[in-house]
Amino acid sequence: MVCKGRGPAPRDRGNPLEQLLQHGANALILGGTYALLGIGLTLIFGIMRVVNFTHGELYAFGAYMMYLWVMRLHVNFFVALLLAVALGVALGALIEYVLLRRLRSSDIDTTMLVMIGAWIAMQNTEQLIWSGVAQSISAPFPSQPLQIGHVYIGWDRLFVFVTALALIGLAYYLINRTKLGKAMRATFQDRETAMLMGIDVHLVNTATFAMGSGLAAAAGALLGPVFVVQPSMGDLASLKAFAIVILGGLGNITGATVGGFILAFMEELGAGYISSGFRDGMGFLVIILILIFRPTGLFAQKERIG
Amino acid sequence: MLFRLSSIVLAMTATAVLAGPALAQETIKIGVTEPLTGAFAASGNYVTQGARIAEDEINKAGGVLGKKIQLIVEDNKSNPTEAVATAEKLINSDKVPVMMGAWSSTLTLAVMPKLEEYKIPMLVETSSSDKITTSGNPYIFRISPTSGMEARAFTPLVKKLGIKKADFLATNNDFGLGASKAFSEMAKNAGVKIGVVETMDPNATDFSAQLAKIKASGGDTLFVTTAVEQITLILKQANDLQLKTRIITTGGSNAPDQLIEQAGAAANGSMHLVFFTPWFPDAVKNPEIAKKFVSIWNDKKYNVGGLTEGFRGWDGIYTIVAGIKAAGSADPAAITKALWNVKVKGINGDIAFIKQGPAGKESAQNVPSVYLVKIEGGKVVRD
Numbered sequence: 001m002v003c004k005g006r007g008p009a010p011r012d013r014g015n016p017l018e019q020l021l022q023h024g025a026n027a028l029i030l031g032g033t034y035a036l037l038g039i040g041l042t043l044i045f046g047i048m049r050v051v052n053f054t055h056g057e058l059y060a061f062g063a064y065m066m067y068l069w070v071m072r073l074h075v076n077f078f079v080a081l082l083l084a085v086a087l088g089v090a091l092g093a094l095i096e097y098v099l100l101r102r103l104r105s106s107d108i109d110t111t112m113l114v115m116i117g118a119w120i121a122m123q124n125t126e127q128l129i130w131s132g133v134a135q136s137i138s139a140p141f142p143s144q145p146l147q148i149g150h151v152y153i154g155w156d157r158l159f160v161f162v163t164a165l166a167l168i169g170l171a172y173y174l175i176n177r178t179k180l181g182k183a184m185r186a187t188f189q190d191r192e193t194a195m196l197m198g199i200d201v202h203l204v205n206t207a208t209f210a211m212g213s214g215l216a217a218a219a220g221a222l223l224g225p226v227f228v229v230q231p232s233m234g235d236l237a238s239l240k241a242f243a244i245v246i247l248g249g250l251g252n253i254t255g256a257t258v259g260g261f262i263l264a265f266m267e268e269l270g271a272g273y274i275s276s277g278f279r280d281g282m283g284f285l286v287i288i289l290i291l292i293f294r295p296t297g298l299f300a301q302k303e304r305i306g
Numbered sequence: 307m308l309f310r311l312s313s314i315v316l317a318m319t320a321t322a323v324l325a326g327p328a329l330a331q332e333t334i335k336i337g338v339t340e341p342l343t344g345a346f347a348a349s350g351n352y353v354t355q356g357a358r359i360a361e362d363e364i365n366k367a368g369g370v371l372g373k374k375i376q377l378i379v380e381d382n383k384s385n386p387t388e389a390v391a392t393a394e395k396l397i398n399s400d401k402v403p404v405m406m407g408a409w410s411s412t413l414t415l416a417v418m419p420k421l422e423e424y425k426i427p428m429l430v431e432t433s434s435s436d437k438i439t440t441s442g443n444p445y446i447f448r449i450s451p452t453s454g455m456e457a458r459a460f461t462p463l464v465k466k467l468g469i470k471k472a473d474f475l476a477t478n479n480d481f482g483l484g485a486s487k488a489f490s491e492m493a494k495n496a497g498v499k500i501g502v503v504e505t506m507d508p509n510a511t512d513f514s515a516q517l518a519k520i521k522a523s524g525g526d527t528l529f530v531t532t533a534v535e536q537i538t539l540i541l542k543q544a545n546d547l548q549l550k551t552r553i554i555t556t557g558g559s560n561a562p563d564q565l566i567e568q569a570g571a572a573a574n575g576s577m578h579l580v581f582f583t584p585w586f587p588d589a590v591k592n593p594e595i596a597k598k599f600v601s602i603w604n605d606k607k608y609n610v611g612g613l614t615e616g617f618r619g620w621d622g623i624y625t626i627v628a629g630i631k632a633a634g635s636a637d638p639a640a641i642t643k644a645l646w647n648v649k650v651k652g653i654n655g656d657i658a659f660i661k662q663g664p665a666g667k668e669s670a671q672n673v674p675s676v677y678l679v680k681i682e683g684g685k686v687v688r689d
Contacts, residue, residue, distance in 0.1 A: 019522040022547070026514035132347025133609065134535045136568035143571050145546045154546035227511040228538055228568060232344060236509055271515035277478050277505040279515065 018150040019272070027268035028261070029157045032164035033219050035260030037237055038244030039171050039253055040215030043208055045242070046251030047188045050209070051108065053115040054095060055241050056234030057122035058213045062088045062220030063229045064130060067137050070225075077140050081163075081221050088217020089210045096209035101202065119238075126231040139225040160222045167218055168257055174211070175253060184208050188251075216241075240283075247287050249297030259298065262286065333376035334369075334636045336626055337396030339407035339417065344384025345508060349533060349559055350409050352612035353431060354379055356619030357406065359602050360627075370627050371634065377623070382408055386416035393420040402426070403638045404629070406622045411435035411480035421445035427629075427642040431622035432615075434557055435484040442667035447629075447645050449621055449657055449672040453485040453531075456556055456579060457492035459676040464496040471525040473501040473551065475516055475540065477508045477532035485531035485556050493529075501525040506536070513540055517547050527552045534561040534611075538568045545572035554678075555579065562679060562686045564611035573681045577689065581654050583677050584613040585686045591655040591675060599653050621652035646670060 037059065044052040062084050069080035099118060103111050141155035175181040187194040187204040195201055219237070227233070244263055248255025263283045270282030290298060338357060341350035357377060365374045378400045380392035389408045396402045397420065404427050408414045411433040421428050422443055430438060430448040434456065439448055451459070472493045476482030482505065490500050501523035504516040517540070520528055528551045530540055537555050544553065558581040565573045583589050587596040599620055603613055626641075628648040633640035650657040659670035678689045 016522075019518060022518045022521075023515060026518065030512060030514070127343055127347075132343055132351065134348060134538070134568070136538065138570070143545065145548060147548070152546060152548045154543075157546065228535055230535065231347075232509075233511070236511070268515045272519050275505075276516045276519070279510065280507055 021149070021151045023268050023272045024265075025151050025153055027265040029153065029161045030268065031261035031264035032161040032168075033223055033260075034240060034244055034264050035168055035257045036164045036215055036219040036222075037241040038248065038256035038260045039168060040212040040219070041241040042245045042248065042251055042253060042256040043171075043175075043212035043215075045245055046249075046256075047184065048205065048208055049108070049188075050100060051112045051115060052209075052212070053112070053119040053238065054122060055212070055216050056236070056238030057119055057126075058088055058092060058216035058234075059220035059223075059237040060126055060229075060231065060234035061091060061122070062217030062222075063137075063224030063233065064126060064220075065217070066221040066224045067130075067135050067229050070137050071135070077225075081218075084221035085214055085218045088221075089214035091217070092213020093206050093210035095213070096206045100205070100209065104205070123231055123234065130229075130231065132231060134228040134230040136228050137225040154226075156226050160226060163222055164219070167215065171211070171215065172253060180204075180207060243283060243287055247290060247297060249299040252297070252299045255297055255299030262298075333374045334371065334630060335376050335378055335400055335402045336623065337393075337400060337402035337405040337407075338377050338379045339382045339389055339392040339396065339405065339413075340379065341384040341409050341413065342379075342381035345535075346384045346409055346533060348535070348612070349432070349561075349615045350381075350384070352609070352615035353409060353619040353622075355603075355606075355608050355612065356599075356616030356621075357623045358619075359599065359606070359616075360620045360623035363602075364623070364627055370631050371636070373636075375623075375627060375630075378402060382413055384410070384413070386412055389413040389416045390420060393417045397424045397426050403636045404626055404641050405429070406431055406619075406626060409433065411438060411484065414438055415480055418443050418446065424638075425642075426638050427645060429622050429626050429645075431618040432559065433481065435480040436488065437480065437484065439662040439669035439671045440664075441669075442664040443669055444667050445642060446669035447625070447659060447672075448670065449625060449652070449654070449674065450558070450618065451581065451674045451676055452662075452671065453481075453488040453556070455673065456485070456558075456676055457488040460489070460556075460579065460678075461492055461496060463678060464493065464498060467527070467552070469493070469496075469498050469527045471499040471501050471523075472527045472529060473520045473523050473525040474503040474529050474531075475513070475520065476503075476505055476530070477536060478505040479508055481557065482508075482531045486529070489529050489531075489556060499525075506532070508532070508536075510536070511539055513543050514547065517544055517549055520551065521547055521549045525551060527554060530555045531557050533557075533559045534564050538565055541565065541569040541572045541576055552577065558676075559615065561611045561614055562681055563613075564609075566681060566684050566686070567611065571684075574683065575681070577678055577680045580614050580677050580679055581674055582614050582617040583679060583688075584610075584617075585679070586688060589677065589688065590653065592651045592653065595651060596653050617653040621650070621654055621657060624652060625650045625657050 041055050065084035065087050069075040139156045145152040145154045183199045183204050187201050244259040248259030266282045266286045271279035340354050361377050382389035382392045406429045408417050409432045414433040427445045434453045436452045436454050474486045476486040553576045555578045560578045584600050587593050590596045628650045629641050629645035633644035655675040657672050661668035662671040663669045680689045
């Protein structure tokens with residue numbers, strides 16, 4: 001018996017430099033999606049100060065919506081992506097309107113408990129509807145990867161990376177350059193003053209939560225076709241998102257972006273050169289170190305007091 | 307009138323209450339703990355479906371010892387703490403005399419002290435860590451192969467496949483680490499060079515770092531040990547990295563049909579150790595039983611990819627029932643004693659137990675059949 005498809009090809013092994021470049025390319029691609037997850041959560045956790053345990057479920061929701069539209073209803077892949085993100089925004093707005101609006105004057109513990117409940121309820125609903133069997137989504141990209149020298153990158157991952165960068169840019173623009181962004185920043189700096197200035201703080205809250213949720217759903221919809229979709233997929237995403245937000249400094253968009261890339265590089269290089277068993281540990285090791293030396297995170301501004 | 311009506315209701319209730327335990331005594335309970343939710347949900351549900359098919363068949367044929375059997379299935383949520391809780395519930399509140407479970411090695415190892423504490427036998431249908439039968443627990447009856455057995459069965463294939471240098475990638479738990487150890491020792495003894503031995507978190511989805519390292523190691527064969535969800539991703543990501551190494555998965559929880567469906571062309575060329583070959587039922591030792599099982603599974607419209615897990619549940623329940631029959635009663639001690647001598651015609655092959663582990667406290671271990679299949683052109687072929 002001779003294996004035709006996967007026979008050894010010693011010439012293609014690559015030297016240490018090529019291996020490093022491959023690790024670098026992997027980390028860059030991974031970092032894009034980590035940044036997307038981190039920005040979404042930093043809006044909600046960092047700016048709104050809501051400990052949002054449903055963030056990972058929004059990620060899973062985006063992936064399942066992608067599965068629904070592409071695999072069950074046979075909608076065009078790119079149209080499905082837009083639909084999944086739009087539905088994520090809508091679900092985020094709904095959660096804010098139904099659950100968080102009436103908790104606005106409650107303490108952080110009550111809000112946290114409600115969000116934990118929402119997280120469990122959402123994950124079990126996914127299980128009920130889609131069963132525990134992992135599902136895959138087919139993407140319209142060539143199965144042969146892009147080759148640059150001896151470095152290979154899957155087309156699907158490249159697409160994820162480029163789209164993630166575009167979404168990060170869009171989020172920046174929305175928050176720093178638009179009137180809505182200005183209203184957001186004003187509201188979370190000083191709610192009373194913002195109200196006096198005629199800002200509809202309810203609307204701003206809903207919009208912020210919806211936007212953060214939409215970014216999580218976008219990450220899920222982008223990564224669903226790269227990985228497989230299963231009900232517990234949101235747990236790991238949530239954990240990473242919280243780590244990135246803490247790493248970058250609460251509420252700091254640049255921090256979340258850079259934090260996402262740092263986490264990805266640490267995981268990839270740690271797994272590649274130290275020990276793959278501690279891959280997830282590597283990222284958290286860096287977080288511990290950074291928090292020891294910079295307790296407010298890498299990019300925390302001086303606390304803005306209105 | 308009102309008084310009379312209420313007394314009738316009362317009488318009826320009393321009858322129902324009295325009849326309740328009487329009816330319950332008509333069945334013999336078998337406790338089942340499987341991961342129905344969480345990371346291993348797919349496999350746990352398949353095993354349960356196979357067990358339910360066996361329950362139906364046995365009860366239609368008159369049950370055992372003149373009574374029907376009743377499976378009490380509990381969800382251990384892919385979590386060792388929950389697995390212990392389900393065992394406590396099955397033993398203390400349902401009073402089952404015998405159990406089947408708990409799918410993954412980590413879950414089974416968690417339940418094992420409870421078996422010793424309450425002296426209840428458990429049939430292990432899937433777990434493969436050597437530790438389960440070598441740690442000296444006399445209530446363990448395992449029908450699935452140990453990683454060591456799988457590795458030994460693989461030994462002649464090293465030459466046949468021309469393996470010169472092997473790398474390993476395993477999930478970071480009792481199942482994966484045990485298999486990596488058994489297979490790397492086997493390979494070393496067969497004169498194969500050992501490249502890198504990599505691990506991954508059981509929940510991880512991105513293996514690009516490990517695969518890049520494996521690619522740089524330059525072995526001709528990569529042994530992968532984990533469940534089907536991670537195998538799917540490994541095949542896809544190995545293709546993305548253009549890793550040309552031959553990939554062989556161990557452990558039998560690789561569901562080749564699901565790999566073909568979900569990994570597509572990336573699954574081509576990969577090889578898989580399985581313990582049941584539904585694609586060619588004639589290859590197994592008891593083809594009639596295997597064919598019947600496949601046809602019932604398909605009639606129920608269960609997922610075809612689940613057959614390679616589902617058979618474990620069927621074999622497990624039939625073995626337990628053979629034990630109950632030989633014991634002549636539903637007493638845990640009698641069943642424990644009787645299981646040692648059962649001979650069952652199973653889907654995997656003939657089931658019988660040998661002794662493993664420290665003298666005086668041996669566990670029971672079956673010697674099952676192991677098959678190597680290959681995926682070629684989107685189909686499972688015999689190797």
